[in-house]
Amino acid sequence: MNNLFTLRNVALVASLMTFSFASLATGTTDWDFRTSGGNSYGSGSGTDSYGNTLSFNSADTDLTITAWADTLEQNAPDTIQTATAAHNSYGLLNYNRNNDGHYVDNRDDTDMLLFTFDDLVSITGVNIGYYSNDSDISIAAFDTLPTLQGQTWATVAGAASYSASFSNLSRNWNSLASATAGIDSKYWVIGAYNGAFGSPGWSTGNDNLKIAGISTIAGASPKPPTSDVAEPSSLAILASFGLFAVWRRRKSA
Structure with a gap:
């Protein structure tokens, strides 16, 4: 139960990070x-x-x-x-x-x-x-x-x-x-x-x-990043989807 609660909260934080970075970009x-x-x-x-x-x-x-x-x-x-x-x-x-x-x-x-x-x-x-x-x-x-x-x-x-x-x-x-x-x-x-x-x-x-x-x-198309490192918003999106999938799998088990 505690693990599920922790995963759910981490996913929530990652989602909030996504919105935060999107807000900064605009x-x-x-x-x-x-x-x-x-x-x-x-x-x-x-x-x-x-x-x-x-x-x-x-x-x-x-x-x-x-x-x-x-x-x-x-x-x-x-x-x-x-x-x-x-x-x-x-x-x-x-x-x-x-x-x-x-x-x-x-x-x-x-x-x-x-x-x-x-x-x-x-x-x-x-x-x-x-x-x-x-x-x-x-x-x-x-x-x-x-x-x-x-x-x-x-x-x-x-x-x-x-x-x-x-x-x-x-x-x-x-x-x-x-x-x-x-x-x-x-x-x-x-x-x-x-x-x-x-x-x-x-x-x-x-x-x-x-x-x-x-x-x-x-603008809608800002200057592209100068390296191949994923942008923070992209990492946050991937993290939130991954953690959500783990949480759903644990909950249904």
């Missing part, structure tokens, strides 16, 4: 891009870099953010160049080559940020640290790393696997989960409202944002 990460002091600028070298790279990491994945804007002046439409990525106590900023302010904005030129993750994620929320005038944003996901340099925003949007625009975001956290459910990507573009990415015709030139953070959830 956990959310709240990224905080704010600094405790003044402006901190991106890194990078070369004529096309313009200091446009910021790097962040979490327990689950690494993130690189680069800044872009359509500042290469030509007969309409203008094309995209790198910009300077920065962040301060309110969040992410974009200093483009026309020096149009310390926001991610769409005044004269449209500023966007490219978020590149090591693993598939879904972006489920955005935290607006500060905005001026209006707070509309555009967001897009890509199956492969998009080419931005020298392109138009319309061309970039045409290569997206998902794109949408959202109006009148509030300061602090805004949920995007209902709109981005099931959209997993390593490559996301977020910025001031850009009609090429959805809802053309909204007012433009007045969206000035500082992005304090984003919320992500691990």
